[in-house]
Amino acid sequence: MMAHGDHRAMSHALSPPGLGPAGSLRWPRALDQPDPERDFSSVEMARRLNVLFMFGQPTSSPAFSVHANVMRFLDPDRVRVHVVYNRLAEEESYRAAKTSLLDIIPQQASLDLRAVDLGPVGGPSRRAMLSTAARSAPSAAASLAGLVRYMRRSGIDVVHCEEGTRNGFLPWVLSRLGGARCVLHFHSRYGSWMTPPSRVAVQRSDAIIAVSGWTGRGIHDGGGVPRERIFPVLNGVDPQEWDPARANGAAVRREFAIGEPDPLVVMVAQLVAWKRQLKLIAAFRRVLDSHPGARLLLAGLEHNPPSGPGAISYTEEVRRLVAELGLDDHVILAGRRGDVREILAAADVFAHPSVDDPCPLAEIEAMAMARPVVAVHAAGSAELVLDGETGLLSPPDDVDALAANLLALVEDPDRRRRLGDAGRRRVVDYLNLRRVAVEIEAVYRSTTQGAPT
Numbered sequence: 001m002m003a004h005g006d007h008r009a010m011s012h013a014l015s016p017p018g019l020g021p022a023g024s025l026r027w028p029r030a031l032d033q034p035d036p037e038r039d040f041s042s043v044e045m046a047r048r049l050n051v052l053f054m055f056g057q058p059t060s061s062p063a064f065s066v067h068a069n070v071m072r073f074l075d076p077d078r079v080r081v082h083v084v085y086n087r088l089a090e091e092e093s094y095r096a097a098k099t100s101l102l103d104i105i106p107q108q109a110s111l112d113l114r115a116v117d118l119g120p121v122g123g124p125s126r127r128a129m130l131s132t133a134a135r136s137a138p139s140a141a142a143s144l145a146g147l148v149r150y151m152r153r154s155g156i157d158v159v160h161c162e163e164g165t166r167n168g169f170l171p172w173v174l175s176r177l178g179g180a181r182c183v184l185h186f187h188s189r190y191g192s193w194m195t196p197p198s199r200v201a202v203q204r205s206d207a208i209i210a211v212s213g214w215t216g217r218g219i220h221d222g223g224g225v226p227r228e229r230i231f232p233v234l235n236g237v238d239p240q241e242w243d244p245a246r247a248n249g250a251a252v253r254r255e256f257a258i259g260e261p262d263p264l265v266v267m268v269a270q271l272v273a274w275k276r277q278l279k280l281i282a283a284f285r286r287v288l289d290s291h292p293g294a295r296l297l298l299a300g301l302e303h304n305p306p307s308g309p310g311a312i313s314y315t316e317e318v319r320r321l322v323a324e325l326g327l328d329d330h331v332i333l334a335g336r337r338g339d340v341r342e343i344l345a346a347a348d349v350f351a352h353p354s355v356d357d358p359c360p361l362a363e364i365e366a367m368a369m370a371r372p373v374v375a376v377h378a379a380g381s382a383e384l385v386l387d388g389e390t391g392l393l394s395p396p397d398d399v400d401a402l403a404a405n406l407l408a409l410v411e412d413p414d415r416r417r418r419l420g421d422a423g424r425r426r427v428v429d430y431l432n433l434r435r436v437a438v439e440i441e442a443v444y445r446s447t448t449q450g451a452p453t
Contacts, residue, residue: 028442031216031230040445049079049444051158052151052180056118056166058088060101062361063162063187066211066235068104070160073437076110079444082154084147087115114150117143118166144174151178158183158444161201169197172205181206181447185440189358189379190218199223207447209233209440211359212380231443234383235359236436239428242341242368249346252339256332258346262293263410265374266347268340268365271302271315274356276376276397278321283353283403285325291410296351297332299343344369348416349409355396357381364431367391367423372416374405384431390423 025045027036051074053067071081085101094100105113119140151159151174158181161171168184175182184205194202202208202223208230210216216230258264265284269275277298284296298318305313315333322331337343344350350366351374359380363373367384373391375381376398385391392408394401409416 025438025442025445028231028233028439028446031210031213031220031227031232033227040442040449044445044449045078048077049157049441049448050082050155051079051160051444052082052084052154052156053160054167054171054174055083055085055089055101056161056164056170057121058086058091058094058101059099060104063185064101065104066187066361067160067162067185068101068106069238069433070437070440071111072106072108073433074441075437079441080112081108081110082112082114082156084114084116086118086121087143088118088121090115112154114147116147118170121166147174148177151180156180157448160185160440160444162186163188163194163198163202165195165197168201168205169195172201175206181444183207183209183443183447185209185211186215186219187211187358189215189356190222205229207231207443209443211235212383214379214383215358231439233436233439233443234380234431235361235364236430236432236434237361237364237368237427238433239368239424242365242427244345244368244370244424247341247345247369249342249344252342252346256295256297256334258295259293262295263287263291263348264346265294265296265349265351265406265410266299266343266366266371267297267351268299268337268343268362269352269354269360270300271298271318273314274354276353276355277314277318279353279397279399279402280351281318281321281325281327281331282399283406284331285327286399286403287406287410288327288330290407294410295330295332296327297334297343297347299334299337299340301336340365341369344371347371348413349374349406350391351375351402351406352381353394353396353402354381355379359384363391364427367420367431368427370420370424372409372419372423374402374409376402386422386426390419390426392419 024039027038029035055064089100089102117140156178159171159175160183161168163186172182182205186208203225208219208225210230210232213232216232219225219230220227267280287294302313302315344366350371352363353376355378357379363384366373367390373385375385375393376396377393378396385393387393392405394405
């Protein structure tokens with residue numbers, strides 16, 4: 001495990017420079033490359049860019065939410081935003097279930113929205129889906145041809161998309177047909193789960209925005225993408241939306257009968273093995289030895305649990321461990337919640353021992369809410385949480401070290417406050433959406449204007 005000071009230096013060094021002196025726009029830093037130490041010239045900045053965001057799926061997702069937030073913070077005087085979305089998002093079934101991506105696209109007059117027919121996205125069976133796809137093919141082809149005409153007519157400079165076949169490969173093809181650059185925003189870990197078309201899009205896009213240096217190295221090592229085409233841009237949140245002064249956790253504590261002096265450890269995450277809720281529960285058992293009033297609240301659900309004879313879901317594994325350790329009265333499985341801000345406001349410590357998160361927004365949200373974060377030296381967490389400054393990090397899957405970090409904060413309210421306040425400052429100063437938008441605009445401009453000289 002690297003020394004504390006070395007980790008801090010690495011964490012800062014991974015971050016592209018964004019805004020330069022007096023608000024000028026800096027050239028972005030590519031993966032593990034030196035800072036170009038150059039601002040865009042006034043001539044380069046004089047041209048307003050036309051950027052098309054493409055959403056191939058009709059449903060919202062964490063990645064799509066990041067893209068939607070970037071739209072909100074791009075400077076409209078420098079970037080005109082065009083949005084292309086799957087027409088299925090308009091269907092009542094998605095709107096009624098609150099899963100339509102239209103629910104997250106910002107309602108701004110400056111956005112140009114266009115619905116396109118991209119065919120079916122699933123069905124009761126593969127045969128039924130293929131049949132529907134065949135019937136809709138002529139309409140989809142006409143819709144995409146119209147989109148290419150729209151791109152050329154509108155002078156689209158950049159297509160901004162996500163990884164995946166529908167969300168990445170198709171936008172890459174359209175960028176080539178429409179005479180635009182393709183910037184692919186990569187939110188996952190590069191790996192075998194990706195389809196061949198998705199890999200093609202990653203390898204041939206003009207630039208990759210990786211949500212962390214860890215993510216970018218996976219793209220370089222696994223996909224063979226040159227470092228100079230990969231630009232790490234850490235995620236961010238809106239500090240005004242995640243403001244501890246605007247949230248009260250008293251109702252959450254009352255709901256679960258948690259006394260005011262009782263320590264509350266919170267984790268907000270999907271219930272899945274690589275999030276390591278089982279390790280957290282084991283570590284929390286040791287906290288109870290000296291703090292019997294402590295509680296652990298796990299907010300989140302398992303997506304697509306296994307089915308069939310003998311299948312055991314991860315949720316069931318969690319329940320069994322809670323029972324085995326005698327923690328039924330101390331561990332709360334809160335399920336999916338719509339009051340995450342209030343849950344964080346109620347917390348004393350935010351725990352997130354995930355080992356495979358490219359850039360966990362949950363940790364940024366917790367820091368924005370002035371809560372100290374207990375996480376691990378793994379994936380993107382090591383670039384977000386400054387060990388000893390905004391939280392405490394331990395080696396992955398080390399239950400003893402995780403328990404020690406939990407205890408260190410449970411037993412020291414002053415330290416919790418110092419680390420929480422420092423985390424809030426880190427979000428206000430750096431891990432915010434305005435910085436994200438500025439750095440992404442820099443990637444757009446470097447991609448459309450060539451390499452700095």
